[in-house]
Amino acid sequence: MSTPSVEMGGDVSKSLVGWKRITVIILSVTVVMAAWRIYQQLFAWDMGMDSFEPEFQTYWMDLLYAQWIIEFTLAAVIWGYILKTRDKDVFNITPQEELRRYFTLLAYLVCYVFIVYWAASFFAEQDASWHQVTVRDTDFTPSHIVLFYGTMPAYILAGVAAFLYARTRLPQFAENISIPFVIAVVGPFMILPNVGLNEWGHTFWFMEELFTAPLHWGFVVLGWTALALGGLLIQIILRLIALTKLDDEVLVTEDMNDDGSSY
Amino acid sequence: MSAVQSAITTAEQQHRIYKAFDWVVIPIVILVITGAFHIHAMLTMGDWDFWIDWKDRRWWVTVTPISLIFFPAALHYLLWTNFRLPFGATLSCSVLLIGEWANRTANFVGWAYFPLNMVVPAEIIPMALCLDAILLISRSLTITGIIGSMVWGVIFYPSNWALIAPYHVPIEYNGVMMSVADLIGYNYVRTGTPEYIRIIEEGTLRTFGEDVTPVSAFFAGFISVFMYFIWLGIGAWFAKTTWAKRI
Numbered sequence: 419m420s421t422p423s424v425e426m427g428g429d430v431s432k433s434l435v436g437w438k439r440i441t442v443i444i445l446s447v448t449v450v451m452a453a454w455r456i457y458q459q460l461f462a463w464d465m466g467m468d469s470f471e472p473e474f475q476t477y478w479m480d481l482l483y484a485q486w487i488i489e490f491t492l493a494a495v496i497w498g499y500i501l502k503t504r505d506k507d508v509f510n511i512t513p514q515e516e517l518r519r520y521f522t523l524l525a526y527l528v529c530y531v532f533i534v535y536w537a538a539s540f541f542a543e544q545d546a547s548w549h550q551v552t553v554r555d556t557d558f559t560p561s562h563i564v565l566f567y568g569t570m571p572a573y574i575l576a577g578v579a580a581f582l583y584a585r586t587r588l589p590q591f592a593e594n595i596s597i598p599f600v601i602a603v604v605g606p607f608m609i610l611p612n613v614g615l616n617e618w619g620h621t622f623w624f625m626e627e628l629f630t631a632p633l634h635w636g637f638v639v640l641g642w643t644a645l646a647l648g649g650l651l652i653q654i655i656l657r658l659i660a661l662t663k664l665d666d667e668v669l670v671t672e673d674m675n676d677d678g679s680s681y
Numbered sequence: 682m683s684a685v686q687s688a689i690t691t692a693e694q695q696h697r698i699y700k701a702f703d704w705v706v707i708p709i710v711i712l713v714i715t716g717a718f719h720i721h722a723m724l725t726m727g728d729w730d731f732w733i734d735w736k737d738r739r740w741w742v743t744v745t746p747i748s749l750i751f752f753p754a755a756l757h758y759l760l761w762t763n764f765r766l767p768f769g770a771t772l773s774c775s776v777l778l779i780g781e782w783a784n785r786t787a788n789f790v791g792w793a794y795f796p797l798n799m800v801v802p803a804e805i806i807p808m809a810l811c812l813d814a815i816l817l818i819s820r821s822l823t824i825t826g827i828i829g830s831m832v833w834g835v836i837f838y839p840s841n842w843a844l845i846a847p848y849h850v851p852i853e854y855n856g857v858m859m860s861v862a863d864l865i866g867y868n869y870v871r872t873g874t875p876e877y878i879r880i881i882e883e884g885t886l887r888t889f890g891e892d893v894t895p896v897s898a899f900f901a902g903f904i905s906v907f908m909y910f911i912w913l914g915i916g917a918w919f920a921k922t923t924w925a926k927r928i
Contacts, residue, residue: 430689430694431689431693431695431698434701435701435704455787458792459791462792516688521701521702524709527709528708528709531708531712535712535715537716538720539719539720539780540780540783542719543719543727546723547788547792547793547795550731550793550872550873551793551871551872594925595926596923598921601919626872626873627873628873628880629723630724634724635725637724638720638725642717644713644717645759646919648759648916648919648920652763652920653922657685662687662695663687664690664691664695665690
């Protein structure tokens with residue numbers, strides 16, 4: 419056996435959560451989301467009602483273009499950094515290092531699902547409130563610019579980053595492709611292309627605004643794919659159990675199909 | 682692949698790692714369920730949930746329980762078969778309500794300026810508690826699906842009696858009789874106004890007197906039973922730990 423690529427010192431069980439990085443993630447995402455929401459509060463009703471006005475171009479279309487530039491830049495930098503700094507000897511790391519990397523992956527997933535919350539819950543239903551009081555004259559409404567072209571690219575960025583991290587740093591994920599991980603990232607990602615169907619439909623039928631209209635059900639089905647994170651978490655748990663097994667430990671298993679007669 | 686070496690040597694370390702994992706994984710589970718369940722809910726039964734004047738005796742009572750049993754069933758499979766945790770329904774419904782309340786107050790009220798009592802979400806915790814309790818007592822997903830899902834659908838309307846009662850008081854307004862909920866709806870004009878996009882009380886329902894709501898509730902329970910089993914299967918599919926060499 420060759421020398422492990424990374425040797426770790428100290429007690430591996432301490433400071434695994436990484437409260438500092440979790441706090442930074444939560445605060446950073448919250449600040450960005452709050453900024454978007456405050457911007458809407460300040461400029462949506464005064465500058466965002468009529469897309470043919472010059473003010474709309476200044477306050478909303480320029481925001482959209484700025485978002486696109488920032489998102490593409492961040493994706494190139496973050497994904498490029500993860501790939502560039504990949505572990506070229508990933509199958510030869512110590513169990514301690516692998517354990518730490520699993521908690522780093524979990525931190526990536528915290529970032530991913532926190533943005534998913536803002537996109538799929540907060541800003542998605544906010545879109546309903548906007549369309550209940552205004553009739554759209556553009557695909558790029560103040561709610562859509564934040565929801566579809568802000569928060570959704572943001573969680574795609576985080577989700578793909580998490581996948582790339584696992585693929586380049588964790589032996590199990592480097593050796594094989596985790597299907598639930600692929601589903602949990604690609605499914606919500608596909609919600610963005612589904613916006614094309616949504617906008618096509620809204621330019622075809624006047625339906626302001628029946629939120630439960632079948633036109634919207636593409637979002638629903640693709641939203642279900644987030645449940646695949648359950649399969650991914652089980653994969654992670656199974657590996658963590660192996661990485662934290664004690665020498666004299668007897669694994670206790672329960673017959674999950676019991677009928678309760680033994681109780 | 683060779684056998685995995687352990688990273689630790691003591692039970693204390695193991696306990697510390699398990700606690701650390703809990704601290705991180707619980708927020709992940711809560712946040713992803715909030716997002717995924719909320720977007721499902723708002724786009725399958727949202728309109729009835731948004732507005733007090735949509736909370737009727739036919740569609741609201743029928744659509745809401747059927748739509749909302751999807752995620753509790755999937756989580757029952759995931760959490761019960763893998764971890765023996767019997768709170769999939771209560772967890773999913775609780776976080777859904779948190780997501781809904783955050784949005785209704787910050788956006789429906791704080792941005793679109795609807796009054797809060799017009800946009801209060803439906804009460805769904807009692808149904809979730811019953812579904813989970815039946816799973817806990819029976820230890821059987823089959824019994825939970827048959828009995829629990831029927832209870833789930835049937836008690837939805839009674840769970841909301843206290844919420845909607847003040848808004849179903851009849852009033853006369855300009856010579857027309859309507860409910861308080863109707864009046865609120867007429868005063869807060871939405872893009873779908875007037876009546877054509879408000880899907881309530883359709884068909885011959887109004888000729889059936891008082892038994893309309895129980896019929897709708899039992900129908901919701903009946904369909905919820907089927908949906909529960911379908912979503913157990915979908916939950917099982919999503920919980921698979923499949924690895925592939927290439928995709």
